[in-house]
Amino acid sequence: MEITGKSRIMFVLADPVGHVRASAVMNAYFQSIGQDVAVSPLHVRPDDLGPVLAAIRCMRNVAGFGVTIPHKVAVIRHLDEVTATARRIGAVNFVKRTAEGRLIGDNLDAPGFLGGLRKQGFDPKGRRAMQIGAGGAGRATAFALAEAGVAELLIVNRDAAKARQLADAVEQAFPDISVRVGQGNPADFELIVNTTSLGMQVGDPLPLDIKGIGAGHTIYDIIVNPAVTRLMAEAAAQGAGTIGGGVMLDEQMGLVARFIAP
Numbered sequence: 632m633e634i635t636g637k638s639r640i641m642f643v644l645a646d647p648v649g650h651v652r653a654s655a656v657m658n659a660y661f662q663s664i665g666q667d668v669a670v671s672p673l674h675v676r677p678d679d680l681g682p683v684l685a686a687i688r689c690m691r692n693v694a695g696f697g698v699t700i701p702h703k704v705a706v707i708r709h710l711d712e713v714t715a716t717a718r719r720i721g722a723v724n725f726v727k728r729t730a731e732g733r734l735i736g737d738n739l740d741a742p743g744f745l746g747g748l749r750k751q752g753f754d755p756k757g758r759r760a761m762q763i764g765a766g767g768a769g770r771a772t773a774f775a776l777a778e779a780g781v782a783e784l785l786i787v788n789r790d791a792a793k794a795r796q797l798a799d800a801v802e803q804a805f806p807d808i809s810v811r812v813g814q815g816n817p818a819d820f821e822l823i824v825n826t827t828s829l830g831m832q833v834g835d836p837l838p839l840d841i842k843g844i845g846a847g848h849t850i851y852d853i854i855v856n857p858a859v860t861r862l863m864a865e866a867a868a869q870g871a872g873t874i875g876g877g878v879m880l881d882e883q884m885g886l887v888a889r890f891i892a893p
Contacts, residue, residue, distance in 0.1 A: 632658060632662055632669065634669045635667075636692070637667060638667050638668065638669045638692070639666075639667060639668045639669070639692060639693075639694040639891075639893075640668075640669055640670075640671070640690070640692050640693045640694065641657065641668060641669070641670040641671075641693070641694050641695055641696055641697070641891070642670070642671055642672070642673040642687070642693070642696040642697070643657075643670065643671070643672045643673065643696065643697040643698075643699060644673050644675045644680070644683070644696055644697065644698050644699070644702050644706075645672060645673075645674065645675070645699045645700060645702070646674060646675055646676050646677065646700070646701060646702070647674065648672040648673070648674040650831045650832075650854075650855075650856045651672040651699065651856070652855045652856040652877075652880070653670075653697050653699070653855065653880055654670040654671055654672050654697075656855075656877075656880050656881065656884065657670040657697075657884065657887065658670050660884040660888070661888070664888065666888065668694060668891075670697075673696070675702065677701060677702070677705060680702055680705060680706065680709065681709055684706070684709045684710075684734065687728060687734070688728070688732040688733075688734065689732065690728075691730075691732075693728050694727070694728060694891045694893075695725065695726050695727040695728050695890070695891045696725070696726050696728075697724060697725050697726075697887075698723055698724050698725065698726060698736075698767075699724065700766070700767070700768075700828055701766075701767075702767075703722040703723060703724055703766070703767025703768065703770075704721060704722050704766070704767045704770075706723050706726070706736065707721070707722070707723055707736060709734070710723070710726065710734045710735065710736045711733040711734050711735065712733065712734075712735045712736070713735070713736040713737070714735075714736070714737045714738070716737065716738050716741065717736050717737050717738040719774065719800075719804060720738045720740075720741065720770045720771050720774050721770050721800065722738055722740070722766075722767035722768070722770045722771055723736035723737065723738055723767075724737075724738055724739055724740050724767070724768075724771070725737050725738075725739050725883075725887055725890055725891075727890055727891050730893070737890055738771050739883045739886045739887065739890070740768055740771035740772065740775075740879070740883070741771045741772070741774055741775035741778070742775070742882065742883070742886060743879045743880065743881075743882040743883035743886070744771060744772050744775045744851075744853065744879050744882075745775045745778075745779055746879075746882035747851075747874065747878030747879040747881070747882045748851060748874065748878075750878060750882070751872075751874045751878060753822065753849050753851075753872070753874070754779075755776055755779040755780070755781050755822060756779055756780040756781070757780065757781070757782050758781055758782060758821045758822055759781070759782055759783045759785075759819065759820045759821050759822070760776050760781045760783065760784050760785070760820060760821070760822040760823075760824065761784075761785045761787060761815055761817060761820040761822070761823045761824070762776070762784060762785065762786050762787065762823075762824045762826060763787050763788070763823070763824065763825045763826060763827055763838045763839055764787075764788055764825065764826035764827035764838070765786055765788040765790070765793045765794045765796075765797045765826075766793075766826065766827070768826045768853060769786075769788075769797065769826035769827075770797055770800075772824055772826050772853065773786060773797055773798075773801050773810075774801060774804065774805075776822075776824075777801045777804065777805040777808045777810070778805065780808075781808065781822075782809065783808075783809045783810075783811070784798075784801070784808060784809070784810045784811070785810075785811045785812075785813070785815045785820065786798050786810065786811070786812050787812075787813070787814060787815065787839065788812075791812060791813070794812045795812050798810040798811070798812045816843065817839060817840070817841055817842075817843065817844050817848070818842075818843035818844050818848070820848070821847065821848060821849065822848075822849050822851065823839070823841070823844070823848065823849070823850050823851070824850075824851045824852075824853070825838045825839075825850070825851070825852040825853065825854070825860075825862055826853055828854070829862075830852060830854050830857075830860035830861055830862055831854055831856065831857075831860075835861065837861060837862055837865070838862060839862075841862070841865060841866055841869065841871075844866060844869055844871050845869045845870040845871055846870040846871065847871075848866070848871040848872070849871065849872040849873070849874065850862060850863055850866040850871055850872070850873045850874070851873075851874040852873070852874070852875060852876060853876040853879055854875070854876045855875070855876040855877055855879075855880050858875050858877055859873075859875060860875070863875060
């Protein structure tokens with residue numbers, strides 16, 4: 632692809648950036664639909680997030696940016712506006728820069744997550760789901776599962792208080808959904824979702840012990856890179872269905888293009 636002074640620029644803010652694949656996926660998508668948009672990862676440490684966003688406000692050819700680990704929650708306080716969806720979830724994963732330099736955040740993780748899940752043939756309505764993690768991405772997936780009508784949602788997280796806070800927020804928005812916090816037997820749940828970063832690096836431990844799962848269980852690991860995580864590989868070896876984060880990212884591409892449109 633050719634990048635010129637007429638190209639609209641996007642970034643993907645992350646720390647670290649070695650695992651980031653969203654930029655490549657977005658570049659391919661924008662090229663396929665004939666839009667002159669170029670996307671690049673941007674390595675931003677948490678302490679530098681505010682100054683970087685202040686600089687982006689002044690970059691007149693920047694259309695917006697994606698937000699991933701660890702900035703999805705922290706970015707909100709630096710924005711001028713967030714959508715109702717992002718406000719309810721409490722996390723942002725895409726930001727539009729207006730011509731005036733205002734920054735508007737949205738959360739496209741939730742529709743991307745559900746769209747990817749359903750395209751793989753899994754309807755979460757009435758199912759029992761276990762989710763590992765309660766960070767920015769975990770907030771989006773928890774709200775998405777509740778909105779889709781799961782029968783039960785168990786949130787497992789190292790920080791129990793953070794998991795409880797998320798569970799309370801989901802229950803408040805969807806009082807008919809049973810949301811629990813703590814430990815559980817993965818074999819008791821039809822859908823198991825990993826929203827943590829465990830699996831991005833070689834040598835990472837599994838985010839949970841999947842002993843006892845097999846046919847009848849689906850593992851959805853929202854990590855994009857690698858395409859097949861250790862969790863997915865071991866689950867598949869036990870006969871379980873697996874879904875990777877690539878389908879979630881793919882589902883968001885059209886949404887991103889519409890969101891950042893001038």
